[in-house]
Amino acid sequence: MTIKTPKSTGTTRRGALKTLAGGAAAATSLPLWARYAQAQTSEPIRVGFQMHRTGIGAAYGRWYGRTTEAAARIINEAGGINGRPLEIVAEDDGTDPKRGAEVVEKFATQLKCDIGYGTLFSHVVAGSAPRAGELKLPYFIVSEGHQLASGGLNRYTVQPGITDVKSQVKAMAPFVASTLGKKVTMIFPDYAFGHDHRDFFSEAIEAQGGEVVAKLAIPPTETSFTKYFPKIPRETEVIYHVMVGPAVLTFVKEMGEFFGPSRPEMFGFIDSLEAVDISSPGLEFLEGTYFWEGMPRYAQADQTPYDKFFREQVGVDANGASVADPKDVATYAHMFACWETLFVIKAGMEAAGYQSFKDRPALIEAVEAMTEMPQSNEHPQGAKLFNGKTHQVFGPQYISQVTDGKLVVKHTASIEDTLYPDETDYTTQSF
Amino acid sequence: MDFGPYLLLASLEGAVTAAVLALTAVGLSLVFGVMRVVNVAHGEFFMLGAVLAWWIASHIGGDPALGFIAALILAPLAVGALAALADMTILRRVNYDPERTIVATIGILYILQQVTLMTYGPEARPVEPPFNSRLALPWFEWGETGLQMYFPWGLSTTSYKLFVIAAAAAVLMGVWALMARTRIGLLMRATQLDRDMALAFGIPVERVYAMVFGLGGALAALGAVLIVPIQQAHYLMGGDPLLLSFIVVIIGGLGSLPGTVVAAILIGLSDGIISVFFSPTLAKILATLLVALVLVFRPEGLFGMKTR
Structure with a gap:
């Protein structure tokens, strides 16, 4: 009598599992490739x-x-x-x-x-x-x-x-310097995007004869902001703010509470208020301040048919909020x-x-x-x-002013205003 | 800004942090003192308080004060009940074994956080404060004509921030009175001193445990309801309070209420002042360094008693 070694058996546990797994995989993928087998x-x-x-x-x-x-x-x-x-x-x-x-x-x-x-x-x-x-x-x-x-x-x-940020701020700097003031304090989130703002706006405003008097970097996960604001120098003529993260509403509100009735001119990137209702309590002080917008949140008087079509298709109303829920404000500028x-x-x-x-x-x-x-x-x-x-x-880039609680476009920067010399050529890289 | 007004502003900001931190940390300290449970899910009870506050306030509508008061009462009660339930269904089942309770509370942390993400969503939502007016603060300085009063640029606080400080102080007095002056406080202290002896004297230790765990959760939730009109409710907001509470509890001495309050004021104020003058990161570094020093040179904490 011979003893069968396990090796010689046709079915092992491992083998059975493999077959099972293979079968299962084939079974789940079957409908997909069967559907498209005849026409790739x-x-x-x-x-x-x-x-x-x-x-x-x-x-x-x-x-x-x-x-x-x-x-x-x-x-x-x-x-x-x-x-x-x-x-x-x-x-x-x-x-x-x-x-x-x-x-x-x-x-x-x-x-x-x-x-x-x-x-x-x-x-x-x-x-x-x-x-x-x-x-x-x-x-x-x-x-x-x-x-x-x-x-x-x-x-x-x-x-x-x-x-990109470099072209955006290049187009904004002439407006800031000529309309609002030349001594700017920048407040920006402390990571790559904010650093782009810091570097390229400083460069662009200097080209306009202005200067950045202070730079306040704030971590994007920060939840309370008043403690940063005393670093704003008194000589500041313009606050340039751009903030991201879940606490943007707190950021803007605390900025208003800090300045009270004696705020300097303000120029913000709408990022500081994306997805936030401008009529939120505590934001009244923003009346008269300016914002960069990638695309105007509020339907303007001279609304293009393309903007109308876009709003309809995505489900956004004339105030830049969801048609289904007016409290659900869109990130319309991006x-x-x-x-x-x-x-x-x-x-x-x-x-x-x-x-x-x-x-x-x-x-x-x-x-x-x-x-x-x-x-x-x-x-x-x-x-x-x-x-x-x-x-x-x-x-193009848009500059809007808060007027009666709505953003109204005051200036449109043309493509030419945003151009800068090439810094690289990716087409020379191989695939 | 001049140094004097600057320091006053920093201290005020620090005081708000300290007030909320004290409430949260006292809850953590109570749970550890009485139950010897390291509650890693404590920050999530804080978060839950804020999220519930938003939910309650947005459902009540009308005057913001109405929703806020309802949230102030209901949110801590709901979170406290949930914490007591977690104690009865989970912590009691693992017999309060130190290692297993840590793992169990980590589990609770993730369950609460993810359930919040799945239901409430990833957005940060504000709760309207019942009242909030800007108060410009005066500053006094010796000038040519003697003592002069003026209002420095930017030196201000809000009425609501002052209310947070006062409310936290009142609640802490209440907790102290509860522990020192009432029968249930006596039971808690007896259980803290010697669990077995308390059991032998007929104290329902399990019920005391559930109550303490619930109270701890409710205090964290209360802190969150107070802060949510200033910050915003967000499903990830429990992380920082947990870390800071642990720092405070270790510095103050595990299980010591006065120590916890003093440490909360110390950490809150130093966080406010250091982050204003230097950077918020440095404030966190120094606080953690302080914890390390305390652990090395005075492991029982500044106010803790040496274990016999």
């Missing part, structure tokens, strides 16, 4: 949407999500891209750079996304973009940071929907950029004849070849000029 091209184009659903960017995440869904719906209703539907694959990054890199990795390897898209906060971009470059995943950021145009990122990262970026992706994929992952470099080249984008339903914020070398778009 009817498979959706998957856009990995890196979303700040939680963390300090949550308010932006909520509205970037709604804008993205609206744009994707319109693209799909019009027949999709190259005959294929667009599918948004949203993944929360917690507004955290480390998680951001993991999300990009997940898009490329697990979720089989064609591209990555939608990141706003500049520190998350800084954490994620290098990984996107390594994985050769086209990465469409919506961030405002100057790190891309300065040559700090890579050929796979492009920003075709929103202008979210148009998601919309415009998705339409650039569509145009780029169509120009490149995008079919599969192997066409990713062709997509980047197609976007690099873009230049002028006229104001339209696809570009409701205004006409744009794309710079293929620096991967950065340029566009």
Whole structure:
């Protein structure tokens, strides 16, 4: 009698498990590939949407999500891209750079996304973009940071929907110096985005004969602000403020309480009040102050049909709040950029004849070849000029004044006001 | 800003921090003193107080004072009940074993935080203060004509901030009276001194524990209701109060109420003053350094009693 060794048996526990797992995987994926087995091209184009659903960017995440869904719906209703539907694959990054890199990795390897898209906060971009470059995943950021145009990122990262801080502040400085005053105190969040403001505005205001008399850096997670304000010098003529995070309302309110009746002139980036109702109690002191807006929150007297269309599709009323809930104020000055970026992706994929992952470099080249984008339903914020070398778009900027509790546009800076010399050329990098 | 007014402003800001911190830390200290439980979920009870305050205030509507008063009463009660429930269903099951209670309260921390995220969402939401007017503060200086009074630029506080300081002081007096003057306080102190002996004398120790844990949670929630009209309710707001409360409790002496209050004032004021004159990060560094020094040179804390 021979004793059978376990090795010679046809079924081992490990083998059985392997078969089971394989079978399970096949069973779950069966409907998908069975559906598309006969026609590769009817498979959706998957856009990995890196979303700040939680963390300090949550308010932006909520509205970037709604804008993205609206744009994707319109693209799909019009027949999709190259005959294929667009599918948004949203993944929360917690507004955290480390998680951001993991999300990009997940898009490329697990979720089989064609591209990555939608990141706003500049520190998350800084954490994620290098990984996107390594994985050769086209990465469409919506961030405002100057790190891309300065040559700090890579050929796979492009920003075709929103202008960068350097061009924004370059266009603001002449207005601040000529209308409000020359001695400026800056208050900004203490990370990459805020540092862009600090560096480039200081430069731009000096070019106008002004000077920055104090720079107050505040951590974006801070919750109480009065303790920072005594550092504002008495000679300050203009407060330049830009703040982000969940405590922006506290920030602006405490600033009002600090100055009381004797406030200096104020120029803020609307970031300090994005997703916040301007008629909130404690914000009355903002009457008469000025804000930069990427796109005017309140429908203006000379509203374009494109702005009207955009508001309708995303579900925003004339006051920049949700149609469903007037207390739910949009991040209106930034979210148009998601919309415009998705339409650039569509145009780029169509120009490149995008079919599969192997066409990713062709997509980047197609976007690099873009230049002028006229104001339209696809570009409701205004006409744009794309710079293929620096991967950065340029566009108009708005300065609004708080008048009777509403933001009224007082000055529109043209594209020419925002241009600066190229600092890099990504087209010389290999794929 | 001149040095004098600057220091006054910093002290006022510090006093508000200290007031809320004292309430939160006394809750933590009470739980540790009586139950020997290190409650890592304490910051989440704080957060829950703020979130409930928003929920209550937004549902009542009408005059902001009405919603705020309702929140001031209901939110601590609700959080206290929840904490007592957590004690009865979780901590009692692990027999208050020190290691296991730490792990269990970490679990409670995540459950509370994530449930809040799933229901209330990631937004920061404000609660309107019942009253809030800016008070410009005068400053006195020797000038050419003797003592002069003037109003320095920016030197101000708000009536609500002063109310927070007064309310916290009143509540702390109440807690002291409860511990020192009432029968339930006597039971708590007896349980704190010797659990087994208290049990032998017929004190319902388990009920005392549930009550203490509930009281600790309610105090944290009360601190949060007071601060939420100044800051805003957010699901991640429990982190900082937890860290600072631990710092305060360690410096003050674990289980010592007067020590906790003194340490809260010390940390709150130094946080206000150091962050105004230098940087908020330096304030945190110094506070943590102080904890390390206390642990090395006086492990029982400034006011703690040496264990026999």
